[in-house]
Amino acid sequence: NAGVMQNPRHLVRRRGQEARLRCSPMKGHSHVYWYRQLPEEGLKFMVYLQKENIIDESGMPKERFSAEFPKEGPSILRIQQVVRGDSAAYFCASSPNQGRLFFGSGTQLSVL
Amino acid sequence: KNQVEQSPQSLIILEGKNCTLQCNYTVSPFSNLRWYKQDTGRGPVSLTIMTFSENTKSNGRYTATLDADTKQSSLHITASQLSDSASYICVVSNSNTGKLIFGQGTTLQVKP
Numbered sequence: 001n002a003g004v005m006q007n008p009r010h011l012v013r014r015r016g017q018e019a020r021l022r023c024s025p026m027k028g029h030s031h032v033y034w035y036r037q038l039p040e041e042g043l044k045f046m047v048y049l050q051k052e053n054i055i056d057e058s059g060m061p062k063e064r065f066s067a068e069f070p071k072e073g074p075s076i077l078r079i080q081q082v083v084r085g086d087s088a089a090y091f092c093a094s095s096p097n098q099g100r101l102f103f104g105s106g107t108q109l110s111v112l
Numbered sequence: 113k114n115q116v117e118q119s120p121q122s123l124i125i126l127e128g129k130n131c132t133l134q135c136n137y138t139v140s141p142f143s144n145l146r147w148y149k150q151d152t153g154r155g156p157v158s159l160t161i162m163t164f165s166e167n168t169k170s171n172g173r174y175t176a177t178l179d180a181d182t183k184q185s186s187l188h189i190t191a192s193q194l195s196d197s198a199s200y201i202c203v204v205s206n207s208n209t210g211k212l213i214f215g216q217g218t219t220l221q222v223k224p
Contacts, residue, residue: 004155035214042201042216043156056211091155101212103148103155 002026004094005074006104014112019079019086021107025094032075033101034067037089046090049075079109087111114139116204116215124221129192133218135185135202143207147176147187150199150217159187159200192222 005024013019025032034046045059049069060067064082069075079086089108093101116137125131137145144163148156160169160176162185168177173190189196202215 006155043214045211045214093155100158100161103157105153105155108153 004029004092004102004104006090006092006107008107009105010108010110012110012112013082015083016081019082019109019111021077021079021090021092021109022074023077023092023094023104024074025092026096026102029094029096029102031095031097032069033093033095034075034077035091035093037091037106039088043091046077082109082111084111114204114206114211114213116202116213118200118202118215118218120218121216122219122221124223125192127192127194127222127224131189131192131220133187133189133200133202133220135187135215137183137185137202137204137213137215139183139204139206139213141207142180142183143205143210145176145178145185146203146205146212147174147185148201148203150201152198156201189220192220194222194224196220197222 007022030051032049035043037043047060047067048056064080066078089106091106093103095101119134146161147159150156159171159174162169162178164180175188178185199217199219201217203212
């Protein structure tokens with residue numbers, strides 16, 4: 001049973017481009033969480049999804065950011081028109097039941 | 113306000129020594145408290161999860177304590193090893209919202 005898989009591990013984008021971050025939860029897990037970690041800061045909650053539904057997006061910036069978790073395939077965190085301030089590590093976590101979280105290795109986004 | 117404060121911010125110890133990391137929280141109502149270990153460039157890995165009724169929980173050389181009255185937790189590492197070098201993150205769950213509030217973490221460096 002593979003762990004939470006995130007790809008790419010590193011993503012470089014120029015300002016104004018789009019960034020797509022993918023997260024495949026552990027087998028059997030239907031709860032997915034996205035977190036952002038800025039340098040020297042703690043993890044900050046962004047969004048919580050269950051299959052095909054956004055449960056809580058209170059941590060998502062109002063513009064440019066969106067997330068989905070389709071019936072088939074990985075969860076996607078999409079950032080449109082990236083800016084330098086979007087540079088961070090983005091972590092995905094999955095859970096079978098809102099309990100223990102299993103984290104992926106993260107995607108390091110660098111915006112030039 | 114729901115907050116989690118960790119101390120010290122960073123710590124350097126010699127291999128084989130013990131150390132204790134602190135976590136104070138103001139999250140209310142409280143559901144559970146988790147300690148995670150995050151190696152550089154990796155996602156957090158769960159060490160312990162404690163609910164209101166649990167005072168202490170061990171995982172190998174890691175022992176976490178919880179005082180729900182004073183809203184304090186500690187993580188004690190015994191006979192430290194070089195592989196213990198990492199960030200240790202305290203996370204508290206709010207039982208009303210289910211939200212996880214992350215501390216900033218303590219960076220531990222174990223030197224030979």
